[in-house]
Amino acid sequence: MLLETRDVSFRYDREGDWLLERVNLRIAAGEIVGLTGPSGVGKSSLARLLAGYAKPGQGEIVLDGKPLPASGCHPVQLVLQHPEKAVNPRWRMRRILREGWEPDAELCRMLGIAGQWLDRWPNELSGGELQRICVARALGPGTRFLIADEMTTMLDALTQAQIWAAVMQMAEARRMGVLVISHDAHLLKRLCSRTLDMDEIQGR
Numbered sequence: 001m002l003l004e005t006r007d008v009s010f011r012y013d014r015e016g017d018w019l020l021e022r023v024n025l026r027i028a029a030g031e032i033v034g035l036t037g038p039s040g041v042g043k044s045s046l047a048r049l050l051a052g053y054a055k056p057g058q059g060e061i062v063l064d065g066k067p068l069p070a071s072g073c074h075p076v077q078l079v080l081q082h083p084e085k086a087v088n089p090r091w092r093m094r095r096i097l098r099e100g101w102e103p104d105a106e107l108c109r110m111l112g113i114a115g116q117w118l119d120r121w122p123n124e125l126s127g128g129e130l131q132r133i134c135v136a137r138a139l140g141p142g143t144r145f146l147i148a149d150e151m152t153t154m155l156d157a158l159t160q161a162q163i164w165a166a167v168m169q170m171a172e173a174r175r176m177g178v179l180v181i182s183h184d185a186h187l188l189k190r191l192c193s194r195t196l197d198m199d200e201i202q203g204r
C-alpha cells in the first residue's frame with residue numbers, strides 16, 4: 001500500500017500565494033518517515049490534507065493510485081500535538097475512546113491507559129493521559145497510515161517513549177505507515193528510516 005501526494009498545492013486564501021507548492025511525498029506500508037522544516041512552512045497543513053480535513057487546491061492525494069474515501073473510516077488518521085483540541089469536551093472518555101472502534105485491552109495496556117480514566121471528562125485528565133486515549137482512538141483496524149503531528153512534543157520523556165513504543169509495535173504488526181512530523185532531530189533519527197525536509201518535497 002502506498003500513500004502519495006501528486007503535485008499537491010494548497011493555500012488558505014483563494015487569491016493568495018501558495019503555502020504548499022507541488023508537494024510530492026510517498027509513504028509505503030510499514031514505513032516510518034520523518035518530516036521536518038521551519039515553523040510556518042505548512043507541515044500541519046500538509047498533515048490535514050493527508051488525513052482528509054482539507055482538500056488540495058491543485059494535485060491529488062492517492063492511496064494505491066486511487067482517491068481517498070470521502071466518507072466512512074478514513075485510512076489516514078491524524079494525531080495532533082494538543083489532544084484537548086481533538087476531543088469533544090462534553091463526552092466522557094469512554095465514549096471518546098470508542099468513537100471509531102473499540103480498542104482492545106492489549107493496546108490499552110501498551111499505551112498505559114487506566115480503566116478509571118474512562119468515567120471522567122476530558123478536563124479531568126492530564127495532557128499525557130488524554131494523548132494516550134487519542135492515540136488508541138486513531139489506531140483502529142482501518143488505519144493504514146498514521147500522521148503524528150508533534151504528537152508527543154508536550155509530553156515527558158517516559159510518556160513519549162511509552163507512546164512511541166506502542167505505535168511502533170502496531171506499525172510493525174499491521175504494516176502501518178507513519179509520518180512523524182517533528183522539530184526534534186533526535187526523535188526523528190531514533191524512529192524513522194528516512195527524514196524529509198519540507199523544502200525537498202516541494203517543486204518550487
Ligand SMILES: Nc1ncnc2c1ncn2[C@@H]1O[C@H](COP(=O)(O)OP(=O)(O)OP(=O)(O)O)[C@@H](O)[C@H]1O
Nearest residue numbers: 012013019037038039040041042043044045046183
Ligand atoms: N486555518 C487557517 N487559515 C489561514 N491560515 C492558516 C490556517 N492555518 C494555518 N495557517 C497559516 O499557514 C501557515 C502554515 O501553518 P502550519 O501550521 O501548517 O505550519 P507548520 O509548518 O506546521 O508550523 P509549526 O512547525 O509551527 O507547527 C502559517 O503561516 C499559518 O499562519
